[in-house]
Amino acid sequence: MNPGLKILILEDDAIIGESIHMHLRSLGHTPYPPIDNVEAAMSFMERNKVDMAILDIQVNGHRTGVDLAKHIDEHHRLPYVFLTAFTDDRTLTNVNTTQPAGYLVKPFRRSELKAAISLAKLKDSQKNSAPDQDVSAQHIFVNIGGEWERINVEDILYLESAHVYTEIHTTKAKKITRKSMTELVDQLQDRGVMRIHRSRAINLAHVTRFSRQTVHIEDLEFKVSASFRQALNERLKAAGKS
Numbered sequence: 556m557n558p559g560l561k562i563l564i565l566e567d568d569a570i571i572g573e574s575i576h577m578h579l580r581s582l583g584h585t586p587y588p589p590i591d592n593v594e595a596a597m598s599f600m601e602r603n604k605v606d607m608a609i610l611d612i613q614v615n616g617h618r619t620g621v622d623l624a625k626h627i628d629e630h631h632r633l634p635y636v637f638l639t640a641f642t643d644d645r646t647l648t649n650v651n652t653t654q655p656a657g658y659l660v661k662p663f664r665r666s667e668l669k670a671a672i673s674l675a676k677l678k679d680s681q682k683n684s685a686p687d688q689d690v691s692a693q694h695i696f697v698n699i700g701g702e703w704e705r706i707n708v709e710d711i712l713y714l715e716s717a718h719v720y721t722e723i724h725t726t727k728a729k730k731i732t733r734k735s736m737t738e739l740v741d742q743l744q745d746r747g748v749m750r751i752h753r754s755r756a757i758n759l760a761h762v763t764r765f766s767r768q769t770v771h772i773e774d775l776e777f778k779v780s781a782s783f784r785q786a787l788n789e790r791l792k793a794a795g796k797s
Contacts, residue, residue, distance in 0.1 A: 559584035560606040560672070563599065565623060566638070567591035567614040571661070575609060575638075578665045582672070593618035597626055607675060608635040609659075612650075624653040629737060634675040638663070651718050654735065695742060697723065697732050706730065708746050712761050712772055714739055716754040751779045751787055765791060 562584050566572035572589030579586040587603070590596045592615045599605075608627065610620035620637060627635055636657035637650060650658070656675035659667060696703045710725040716736040723730040723739070732739075740748060740756050750756040751770060761772045767784060770777050779787055 560676075561604055562586045562672075563596060563605045563608040564589040565591075565593070565596050565608065565614055565620055566611045568611075571611075575668070578668050579672075581665070582669055584672075592616040593620070593623045593626075596623055600627075600631060605631070605633060607633060607672065607679075610635050610637055612637060612639040621650060621653060624650075624655065628654050628735060632738075634679040636671045636675055654719060654733065693746075697730065697734060697739075699730050699732055704730065708743065708748075708758075709760065711743070711748065711758045713758060713775075713777070714748065714756040749783075749787060749790060751777060751783050753780065759790060762791060 559582070562579055564572055564575050564579075564586055566575060566589045569589075572591075576586045576589060587599070587605075590599060594616065596608075608623075610623055612620040614620060620639075624635055624637070627633060634656040636659055637655050638659045638661065640661040656679060657671040659671050693709060694705050694707045696705055698704075706723065706725065710727060712724045712726060714736050715722040715724065717731075720731050720733055721736045721739055723732065736754070736756060740750050743756075747759045748756055749759055755777060757770060757772060757777065762770055763773060764771045765779075765787075767788070768779055770779055770787065
């Protein structure tokens with residue numbers, strides 16, 4: 556018998572946590588016992604296989620479900636659904652810094668939980684069905700508006716993070732993708748793309764001049780954050796741009 560998905564539940568209300576656990580089991584999944592704080596959830600994920608997570612936003616401790624979502628985006632890259640009773644602007648702004656596959660508002664029905672999980676599975680399968688990426692290739696495929704588009708690495712000028720999107724500025728046009736800038740930099744760092752700021756990365760091949768605090772690409776000037784200056788200077792000198 557198919558055990559379904561192994562699902563982590565972050566929920567500090569014992570009654571709601573048990574209800575989610577019961578519904579997930581009835582839907583054919585294998586949920587873990589609910590966890591009521593972010594630190595314990597992070598530790599659990601390091602030691603156990605998790606296919607999906609359901610995250611309450613306001614939980615015990617000083618860290619929130621949004622903090623766990625950011626951790627998942629950076630280290631685990633698995634689908635998660637937010638569960639909360641709060642839909643105010645502040646909550647939604649915090650959520651927009653992450654990449655959830657769904658959003659459930661308390662109180663919810665079993666059918667809504669089922670639909671959210673199905674949608675999360677669909678989004679995850681689409682995200683992971685990208686064409687194979689060859690590290691040595693001079694191009695990448697990026698999901699732009701639901702279609703996989705080929706982008707030549709040599710055409711990329713810089714990347715800029717914009718909320719839940721990443722802007723890819725090329726010599727020809729600006730492309731917008733929901734793929735995080737962290738993922739793109741990880742994919743492109745061996746091909747000359749380097750972070751110079753928390754929300755910006757540049758293609759070293761297009762640098763025309765630089766100083767300790769700024770770097771120029773064509774007519775554009777970008778400030779370099781202090782934490783990236785030494786590494787950038789070393790890489791530019793190694794590339795013969797000193």
